[in-house]
Amino acid sequence: MELDLPARAKAVRDPEATRARILDQARIEFVTHGLNGARVDRIAEAAHVNKNLIYHYFGSKEALYLEVLERIYTGLRARQEDERLRQLPALEGMRQLVASTFDHFVATPDLIRLMSVENIHYGQHLKQSTRVKPLYRGLLETLQVLLVKGQREGVFRANVDAVDLYLSISGLAYFFLSNQHTLSWLLDRNFVSKARIRQRRAHVVDMVLSYLTDGVRKPRSRKHELTLKDQTEVRR
Amino acid sequence: MELDLPARAKAVRDPEATRARILDQARIEFVTHGLNGARVDRIAEAAHVNKNLIYHYFGSKEALYLEVLERIYTGLRARQEDERLRQLPALEGMRQLVASTFDHFVATPDLIRLMSVENIHYGQHLKQSTRVKPLYRGLLETLQVLLVKGQREGVFRANVDAVDLYLSISGLAYFFLSNQHTLSWLLDRNFVSKARIRQRRAHVVDMVLSYLTDGVRKPRSRKHELTLKDQTEVRR
């Protein structure tokens, strides 16, 4: 019955796999219950490890939380598509940047939850991280490159602040997801059906591009796509 | 020495004042620490009452939280300016609606925090409330009235979904406030100085109105204020 697969040989002691299992269950726990609501005992049980092993690897509940937080934040901008976007025509590059930001939020509900959790805690944990911050510089630079290029091309308005623009792009995609539980109740609408996500995506892209192209002389062609493949996935 | 003021006569036992004091301190506690992080003992101490008095008045920690939540949510739409806004020209009415939504978020940080907290808890408490939901119907109706009027006036585009528009207006004003602690660190910018708030306000109004008026033939007058006094204020 027993197979002697080399890759599976060390089923008894496998530190890396164990560590990964802890991190995975910790993420689920923190996402579901927040930092204060999370229970180390539950994480240990779900990961099938002794609680003390968690302290052996991570030192404390908060250190474990920080590790989870860093991992999900770095995933946000891990795909280095900045270079590709900067090469595109400004309007198309911006359209893709907005759309991919939106898509990433939709595809990663855990990120939305942990961003909220971390801000409830005044961002005090993320500030201890050194790995996350650099990723945002690249994003802002890409935005700036596209803004300047768009102005030169005559398709974007002038005097757009890159940070303000980023806040708007993110805010448009973030709020209806982060607050979906109260909003769906208050507004009698399901926000995470595929059709709704598709509608929202088009609306967000449209709003950002309307703003950027507003007041520019040259009449532009249709500025946002109507070809939207479904790739939304709703969380459990 | 003792004054016999009728209004201040019952300093010893004043149920209403005591109840209000508890609610006030509870709000501070829930806003600062969230639901799980809040401590009933701390609320009792801060309100100068015996802890059991809290249970006498409110029954449980969660019931107290719900009361705090209801009060801050109803404040969001308490000012019945819906009627006034509907009377205005569409562009001006919409401009004021966006601006006042923005201003209310800025003026009520506790609301932002509690909205985040409640959504971390999947909105399960707010759903038990009956007082909050009706307020949102009026808001959506006002939005719808202004949208239709704007289309008739020829200043707004057609086919704008009122719910989507509300999500955008709120999202633009909410995100940079709710996530200001991580964002100010990641983007090296203070978001809550008076100058920044003013800039953000103009940007949000501009973006929403650009979207609504985009593609409409008739050229419109300047649609957003450009009066930006400069007075930078450094964050704590």
Place this chain on the structure above:
DNA sequence: TTTGCAATTGACTAACTGGTTAGTTGTGCC
């Protein structure tokens, strides 16, 4: 085989925390 060390565990605890029990005290009303 031994030895060193990381991986892993079970049992434990000090501090906390929401909630309760069993009252006492003040006030309005008849």
Place this chain on the structure above:
DNA sequence: GGCACAACTAACCAGTTAGTCAATTGCAAA
């Protein structure tokens, strides 16, 4: 003046929780 009841209090408790102690187990190198 005394009764009913709400306002208010002190002390306590059972269950929980992050974190610790002391030990055992498996692996790999010498």
